[in-house]
Amino acid sequence: MNEPIRFHFDVDGENFSSAGEASVTVKKRLRQLGYPPDVIRKVSVAMYEGEINMVIHAHGGEADIEVGKSEIVIILRDKGPGIANVDLAMQEGYSTARDNIRALGFGAGMGLPNMKKYTDSMHIDTEVGVGTTITMKVLL
């Protein structure tokens, strides 16, 4: 396996009920490819949280996953409102989710902390009014 395997998804910002589909698809493919459970778990948690954030906070976006020899790179791009204070957003329990979103089970303020915890590196590039790009790596 020399060529990296790439996945691309357009993540719909309107549809809360199909949220998580891209993550579930990637998880199934990684399992078929025979990656170990701990790697699959890390990628699943990190990508799911990022995918959901694009849906609930940024009207959707795009996800690109690159499975290389030594690492899996997850890039999530959106043209949403951006994150004004990244340090605050990274704190456990901080959430701006509205009540209708909380009623679905979101809004614990644990998504970004989970993404950090379950990946080997995470970089947030964000600008208010422009959008957010999050790059995460899981080492193999």
Place this chain on the structure above:
Amino acid sequence: MTLTELIDALSLHVVCPPSSPEREVRNVYVGDLLSRAMSRLQADDLWITIMTNTNVVAVAELTDVAAVLLAEDVALLPDAVHAAQDNGIAVLSSEKSAFELCRDMAHILKANA
């Protein structure tokens, strides 16, 4: 304890049948906040919740839980039922509260030990 034994011992309703009824349940997690559940749930857990939307199915799928157990007789939404069937996620339900389910489970696990 296998899913079949669990369903029997706690008189659970089967909303979506398990694809492997003999799968062993290893541990129990109770919670409704999805990003906490996402980080705490382990493969082969029984996840007790009162959340009923499709996101429950996505989290169950991603974490490889043995089954989702809906407490207090809440009903899985139709979208979520379809998603669970498509993905082979076992969904069970009971009129008991999460506490009562955990209490009963603890009794059974103790008796089987």
